[in-house]
Amino acid sequence: MKFKFWGVRGSIATPGPNTIKYGGNTTCIEITTDDNDLIILDAGTGIHLIGQELLKQLPISAHIFITHTHWDHIQGLPFFSPIFIPGNDITLYGGLDPVTNEGIERALGVQLQYSYFPIREAELNANIHYNTIKPGESISIGNAKITPILLSHPVLNFGYRIDCDGQSIFFTGDYEPVFNIYDPNDNEYNEYQSFIDVKQAEIILAMKDVDALIIDSSYTSEEYIAKKGWGHGTYDSAINLASMANAKRLFFTHHEPTRTDIQLEHIHKNLVQNNPNINFEMTLAKEGIDILL
Amino acid sequence: MSDTLNEELIAFVEKMPAFPKSVQKVVQLTSDVNTSAKDIVQVIESDPVMTIKILKVINSAFYGLPQKITSIQRSVVHIGLNTIKNLALSIAAIGMLKSNNKADFNTQEFLLHSMTTASLCRILAERTGISKVESSDFFVAGLLHDFGKIVLAEFDPDNFKLALEKSSEQQIPLYITELEFLGTSHAQVGKLLAERWELDQALVTAIDHHHDADNDNLLQDCVFAANQISKKMQFGFAGNPIVEEFPDNIIARFELSLDELIISLGDLSTVKSEALSFINS
Numbered sequence: 001m002k003f004k005f006w007g008v009r010g011s012i013a014t015p016g017p018n019t020i021k022y023g024g025n026t027t028c029i030e031i032t033t034d035d036n037d038l039i040i041l042d043a044g045t046g047i048h049l050i051g052q053e054l055l056k057q058l059p060i061s062a063h064i065f066i067t068h069t070h071w072d073h074i075q076g077l078p079f080f081s082p083i084f085i086p087g088n089d090i091t092l093y094g095g096l097d098p099v100t101n102e103g104i105e106r107a108l109g110v111q112l113q114y115s116y117f118p119i120r121e122a123e124l125n126a127n128i129h130y131n132t133i134k135p136g137e138s139i140s141i142g143n144a145k146i147t148p149i150l151l152s153h154p155v156l157n158f159g160y161r162i163d164c165d166g167q168s169i170f171f172t173g174d175y176e177p178v179f180n181i182y183d184p185n186d187n188e189y190n191e192y193q194s195f196i197d198v199k200q201a202e203i204i205l206a207m208k209d210v211d212a213l214i215i216d217s218s219y220t221s222e223e224y225i226a227k228k229g230w231g232h233g234t235y236d237s238a239i240n241l242a243s244m245a246n247a248k249r250l251f252f253t254h255h256e257p258t259r260t261d262i263q264l265e266h267i268h269k270n271l272v273q274n275n276p277n278i279n280f281e282m283t284l285a286k287e288g289i290d291i292l293l
Numbered sequence: 294m295s296d297t298l299n300e301e302l303i304a305f306v307e308k309m310p311a312f313p314k315s316v317q318k319v320v321q322l323t324s325d326v327n328t329s330a331k332d333i334v335q336v337i338e339s340d341p342v343m344t345i346k347i348l349k350v351i352n353s354a355f356y357g358l359p360q361k362i363t364s365i366q367r368s369v370v371h372i373g374l375n376t377i378k379n380l381a382l383s384i385a386a387i388g389m390l391k392s393n394n395k396a397d398f399n400t401q402e403f404l405l406h407s408m409t410t411a412s413l414c415r416i417l418a419e420r421t422g423i424s425k426v427e428s429s430d431f432f433v434a435g436l437l438h439d440f441g442k443i444v445l446a447e448f449d450p451d452n453f454k455l456a457l458e459k460s461s462e463q464q465i466p467l468y469i470t471e472l473e474f475l476g477t478s479h480a481q482v483g484k485l486l487a488e489r490w491e492l493d494q495a496l497v498t499a500i501d502h503h504h505d506a507d508n509d510n511l512l513q514d515c516v517f518a519a520n521q522i523s524k525k526m527q528f529g530f531a532g533n534p535i536v537e538e539f540p541d542n543i544i545a546r547f548e549l550s551l552d553e554l555i556i557s558l559g560d561l562s563t564v565k566s567e568a569l570s571f572i573n574s
Contacts, residue, residue, distance in 0.1 A: 136358075137357055155376065178370055181369070190426070191428075195426075
């Protein structure tokens, strides 16, 4: 199994001289199994580039797993060229929206409306399939097993664990570790904390022993103080998760949109210095490079 | 009730609004980006309609949770505060229960009874040694035990009114007169909905059996006792004038009779005042 980041940026695409090294597209990860099955995690602007590559090998079969339907994770879908070409098979996977009860078809349907886009969903020429999936229930694609787990974010968000050929990847999508909403003096504090601990244990189990752990690390711990509740994690919370899950390699992604390449590398250098005893490699997610497991 | 009527009732409840105060508060709290999470949780936990509808969503098969979720706090941990806020807002968008319904059922008094039973149920659970961590399940069971009444008052107000009147005039339990006029009882209706919505089986059973005390089950015993204490103390009123004395197994459970237990619990006025401060705020 190998994978490649096509989009590493959070919130909004940030092209320009300051992001040229790590990349400015919004979230998209391509996974290719040893049998050449194509799995794509999220469809931010990065998916446009995968689409261009795939035009060289039509017809294609792609399995796109959406962590959640915030724009930066779906906005590339209408620009994923294979959806317009007959003979391609494209399946979109994701969760049910608890508020509207809409399935994952909403990720395309909401964008392919006359007011926002010139082509309607009904006009797409590829075979588009929708598979609204449930947490804990694995999907098989060839030899790969993809398992969603509910992770905390301001909207329903799935983390995905991909197991294939004896290797494994976990991607959080957007994720802020759950914090206690009560003050330590409140009666409810301990009770709430116990619920958090149970959920945390479930998350660690889902990430256990993965070869590559890809985590939303938008903020430094200092920045986080002003961003608590926004739905994103920190470099330190990612390191903590990777340690507890015994991950082999940690990738920081969802780079904060104003973060320059130089700043990213500065942060990374500090993290390496400040965490001398960890037994996994820490890497800044960078667009366009094949990562072999 | 017939199967058709059951389906009608379930569809009716889907569109049933929540209580005015919580609807107002949800709209207010969700318009303020700085709202604290615990305020939202508290509002939802003070409204049986919002609570049961949110538990319905989180316990639906689509979230495939390994175990049933029985409290709003747990729901927030699993599905995130924003989603819970949006769910509450979508319930608020349905409208709000009218204070004057055709059944002449006083919804404010009903709410006070439900909220105080919830608090008392938790107090009783903790008294028997249940940890604070588990006691929120007891709170929810107390809050939802009479949920079927508000449903019947809205769904079939004419017959529910007759049941209320006969219960009051002849001093017989409301669930008996409900059976006479509606062919079902609030306990059965509550069970039907909780079961259909795949809520925790212990909660379904506690709602179903909150008038029978002959089960050796702590949750049911606490709901039964809390309900009688709330009625005896006249914390609100949910239409049933009969306070039932504790049968032997409930006395055995708490090692006290109803009156003795009330005395032993000490000053319960805060249970009422805390609920009232929400309703009247």
